[in-house]
Amino acid sequence: MFRESDTDYRVRKSGHELPVIAFAPISYPKSVDPKLSSYFGEEFGLLWKEIKYAGVKIPTEAWSSKEALLDEAKKKDVDLLVFGKVSESDTGWIFRFQLKDPVDDSIFGEFEASFKKPVSSEESGTWTQAIFWKSSDRIISLESRQTTVPVWERKPDLSVIKESVNKSLRGSLNISSSSVDTEVFWKGKSLGNTPLTNVSILEGIQEIQFVLKGKKPVTRTLQIRAGKKSSLFQEWEEDRTLGSAKIISVPAGLSVSIDGYKQGETPFYRSSLTPGAYQLELVKEGVDNNSLVYYEGMLDVKPDQVAEIALPYSGTGLLSDPEFWKPSGDSGFSAFGPRGLEFAKKKNLSNGWNGAYSLPFVPEELELEGYFLLPVDHKEGAVALTFHLPGFALGLQAGKENVSVFQFPSDGKTIATYKYKDIDKDIGRPFSFRASPKEKKLFLYLGGDLVWEGNLPSGGTWSVSVLTRGEEFKEKTPLKDLKILYKGYK
Structure with missing residues (x-):
């Protein structure tokens, strides 16, 4: 471990x-x-x-x-x-x-x-x-x-x-499970029922035990890094005719209402849901009943599936938030380390992409901003950052000296390739996507310069992926920073 x-x-x-x-x-x-x-x-x-x-x-x-x-x-x-x-x-x-x-x-x-x-x-x-x-x-x-x-x-x-x-000696741990009746134990003491957020826990290798009536207790081992946030999810085998829901926000703490009834706060997990469409509201509650509705939409629950939605309305530090990501890749690939997204491999990987995909997030006016690594930190390998929209994807593939723009569907050719400026070695290598549903436009910037502009697909949800290739593997931290900023949110 x-x-x-x-x-x-x-x-x-x-x-x-x-x-x-x-x-x-x-x-x-x-x-x-x-x-x-x-x-x-x-x-x-x-x-x-x-x-x-x-x-x-x-x-x-x-x-x-x-x-x-x-x-x-x-x-x-x-x-x-x-x-x-x-x-x-x-x-x-x-x-x-x-x-x-x-x-x-x-x-x-x-x-x-x-x-x-x-x-x-x-x-x-x-x-x-x-x-x-x-x-x-x-x-x-x-x-x-x-x-x-x-x-x-x-x-x-x-x-x-x-x-x-x-x-400086402890990290924080978010603990969740597919059943809200799951009790969590650490060092023989009960921490309470899931979900549990920001549990202060000693650094090092720790064992967390999950107990659910009618199920055999499960013990999970994880590594805690002081000052960092980790996440642990226990999925129990449930009735496959029912569905589940996972709803998160960045930062956490939005009130979750389903079909008009308050059910809890983000991060929110619920299992054994009857399949169907539910009315979902995410609300930021204030003093004197001065609450703001941050999102209204439908949550489509399907049998034996988890309906997921994220609202990173002020999503800074996304690379270190494990709740926001789902790993993808070969069995010998690891997407997460103590500091968040940290790519590692236990064996040689087959050709193809390995990395992590975000949860689907709310499609509203936003900017997705980040920095590629400087040459001294990037070293070898390639990293691809892709913005996924309904029926369309626009992405960047970064190496040590160049960055290429690509899209899907495509004819297999890159749209353009750019060489980093010398000044970027001092200030970083910034990129940003700006999505404007009002203008129905998507914009891509490199170092503050507009390099691509196109139509913004309508409907559905959006997501982002951070990937590396098995044959051009980028070890450790793939990016310097990544954040999503929605317009008009407090």
């Missing part, structure tokens, strides 16, 4: 009991002398003493290089990096801290603190300094004196810091 990652040392078989933390050096304004900076350091040190962790030091010069910092963090198996910035105002100093993942710079948490400059004796604090003389065999105290120092204006909330630190 356990598979090490060449690019992410935090993919572990088991996690740490205490988080391993390294603190970045803070650059102070010129007005802050060494004594005052030492005082600030001691004050924050007292705060961190309230938090259980293992501290390690990273050489100062390593913090100025991302590669050197990652190398040092890997050597010391660091869970969390703490970065601090200080700014000075007329009344004092403001400190802003970010708690980051050492591998991908994702933020576990942030907090602020401030000190007030002393204006009168009532607004100042005292700091006792002891001066020592050290000889070859002893240390002698010479004197002790007090210095006027700033006082706290706003102390950080320790509970916020502790929660952020805790995230």
